[in-house]
Amino acid sequence: MFTIISRIFHFGFKNFWRNGWLSTATIAIMTLSLFVFMNLIMFGVVTRAAASSIQDKIDISVYFTTNTSEDQILSIQQSLQSLSEVKSVDYISRDQALAIFQENHANDPTISQAINELATNPLEASLNVKANDPSQYGAIADYLNSASLSPYIDSVSYTQNQDVIDRLAKIVRNVQTGGFALTILLAIIAGLVVYNTVRLAIYSNREEIGIMRVVGASNSLVRGPYVVEGMIWGGIGAIVSLLLIAPGVYFVSPYLNEFIPSLNMFQYFYTHLAQLLLYALLFGVGIGSFSSFFAVRRYLRN
Amino acid sequence: MIVFQGVSKHYEGHGSALEDMSFEIDPGEFVSLAGRSGAGKSTIIKLLIGEEKPSKGRVFFGQYEVNKIHDSDLPAFRRHIGVVFQDFRLLPTKNAYENVAFALEVAGRPQREIAELVPQVLDMVGLGDKMTNFPNELSGGERQRVAIARAMIHRPEVVIADEPTGNLDPFHTFEIVKLLEKINQLGTTVVLATHDKEVINSLERRVITLDKGRIVRDEQKGKYILV
Numbered sequence A: 001m002f003t004i005i006s007r008i009f010h011f012g013f014k015n016f017w018r019n020g021w022l023s024t025a026t027i028a029i030m031t032l033s034l035f036v037f038m039n040l041i042m043f044g045v046v047t048r049a050a051a052s053s054i055q056d057k058i059d060i061s062v063y064f065t066t067n068t069s070e071d072q073i074l075s076i077q078q079s080l081q082s083l084s085e086v087k088s089v090d091y092i093s094r095d096q097a098l099a100i101f102q103e104n105h106a107n108d109p110t111i112s113q114a115i116n117e118l119a120t121n122p123l124e125a126s127l128n129v130k131a132n133d134p135s136q137y138g139a140i141a142d143y144l145n146s147a148s149l150s151p152y153i154d155s156v157s158y159t160q161n162q163d164v165i166d167r168l169a170k171i172v173r174n175v176q177t178g179g180f181a182l183t184i185l186l187a188i189i190a191g192l193v194v195y196n197t198v199r200l201a202i203y204s205n206r207e208e209i210g211i212m213r214v215v216g217a218s219n220s221l222v223r224g225p226y227v228v229e230g231m232i233w234g235g236i237g238a239i240v241s242l243l244l245i246a247p248g249v250y251f252v253s254p255y256l257n258e259f260i261p262s263l264n265m266f267q268y269f270y271t272h273l274a275q276l277l278l279y280a281l282l283f284g285v286g287i288g289s290f291s292s293f294f295a296v297r298r299y300l301r302n
Numbered sequence B: 001m002i003v004f005q006g007v008s009k010h011y012e013g014h015g016s017a018l019e020d021m022s023f024e025i026d027p028g029e030f031v032s033l034a035g036r037s038g039a040g041k042s043t044i045i046k047l048l049i050g051e052e053k054p055s056k057g058r059v060f061f062g063q064y065e066v067n068k069i070h071d072s073d074l075p076a077f078r079r080h081i082g083v084v085f086q087d088f089r090l091l092p093t094k095n096a097y098e099n100v101a102f103a104l105e106v107a108g109r110p111q112r113e114i115a116e117l118v119p120q121v122l123d124m125v126g127l128g129d130k131m132t133n134f135p136n137e138l139s140g141g142e143r144q145r146v147a148i149a150r151a152m153i154h155r156p157e158v159v160i161a162d163e164p165t166g167n168l169d170p171f172h173t174f175e176i177v178k179l180l181e182k183i184n185q186l187g188t189t190v191v192l193a194t195h196d197k198e199v200i201n202s203l204e205r206r207v208i209t210l211d212k213g214r215i216v217r218d219e220q221k222g223k224y225i226l227v
Helices: A002-018 A020-057 A070-081 A094-104 A109-117 A134-144 A157-203 A206-215 A219-259 A265-271 A273-297 B041-048 B071-078 B096-105 B111-124 B140-152 B170-185 B197-203
Strands: A060-064 A086-092 A126-131 A153-156 B002-011 B015-025 B030-034 B056-061 B081-085 B158-162 B189-194 B206-211 B214-219
Touching: A002 A020, A002 A219, A020 A157, A020 A219, A020 A265, A020 A273, A060 A070, A060 A134, A060 A157, A070 A086, A070 A126, A070 A134, A086 A094, A094 A109, A126 A134, A134 A153, A134 A157, A153 A157, A157 A206, A157 A219, A157 A273, A206 A219, A206 B071, A206 B096, A219 A265, A219 A273, A265 A273, B002 B041, B015 B041, B015 B056, B015 B214, B030 B041, B030 B170, B030 B197, B041 B056, B041 B158, B041 B189, B071 B081, B081 B140, B096 B111, B096 B140, B111 B140, B140 B158, B140 B170, B158 B170, B170 B189, B170 B197, B189 B197
Parallel strands: B030 B189, B030 B206, B081 B158, B158 B189
Antiparallel strands: A060 A126, A060 A153, A086 A126, B002 B015, B002 B056, B206 B214
């Protein structure tokens, strides 16, 4: 048993080496497919980051009438926080609102002057509510519009921005499901391309398979070396595709960072290198050996 | 040792290759199957090594009934036989040594035994100095000698040669026939399919002459006589 297994690996490595051109061509296709596969993973990271940064920008604000006391607002904040849909609630007092307003309009002398001329602070205190999922804003707004809260509340921004929020929520959803579907589709295509390439490589070896069988080689001894070869092709393809993708990520990373400030692509790549290599190896070695296994099968009859 | 009992082989749409054929070959015999191409020589060999199954009748090899061997048991069965083909059928990615060693490796023989045996047999066929040459670096005659070395190294009970000299010039043909005789002298049964008149006449051994899928003559010390 051990002799057979060691011979299978020995033959596999030797064939790989001696079929130099065939191996090179197959590895090139493998690399290309794995390159696509790795890009899909990185693409997934970007879409997730983009979606969550959009999601982060969505919130609703609740403005309270100026005669609502701070205690009342804080108790409403607590009741909001106890809702399962709510991710966070930030309280902005009337003084803070004024400070923010002044800061935003520091360069506009007319407005600053107008504010200074007023005796009282005209701005309302507010709560800034973020939901776990963009589609949950409707439910939160409904809660805020309930009769028990209406005496304190002046306005809820959701009612004004409902269209925009819903549309953003839809975009986030579409980007996520679309990206996932595209990933699956392209991964299947990459898999089929590899399978076909391996099939061709095995096809060019069909006579040798016949010879081995006539000499009395068992099926596992005929098939084993090809499976080993498939694993080598996949393994090398995985490593080369990672080497190819690294400089690409390095150059693209700063540009992506401008669009999505929360995303540092290169750092992600670097910290997840082991994981990415594992994925690539699993995909490459898996599909390489699987393809060989099935491609040889048809020549093992008789 | 080898028995054909009323064997017929029909190919769909191509008529019959063998018709009701019966003969026996005893251990240690050297038998030539003679006849034109298409007479049924290759079909007999394919049935003998289990590459095809008869449409009718039974084929025995030693204790095996060949037509009943399961596909997965064929490899083990074939290790009892050594086969030499007209087109050599060497593995192009293996050198002479490795091609011969392969027949032992598939049988799971230990490495030390292989390292000892292969050079001996290659020496015997006169290729001791070309062990590391690949098939494309060898002449036709040399390739066929590698094939013969591979066919005999695992000491099979029978060596079957299907037109082994078909691609060779008269000089190399003579060499190969000498080798087959030598293998036979060592006690191995040899079945040689050929349409080469010179070869058959020089052997002076048993000849089974075939024509259109039937046996027309079966003689000890036969000659090649066409009908």
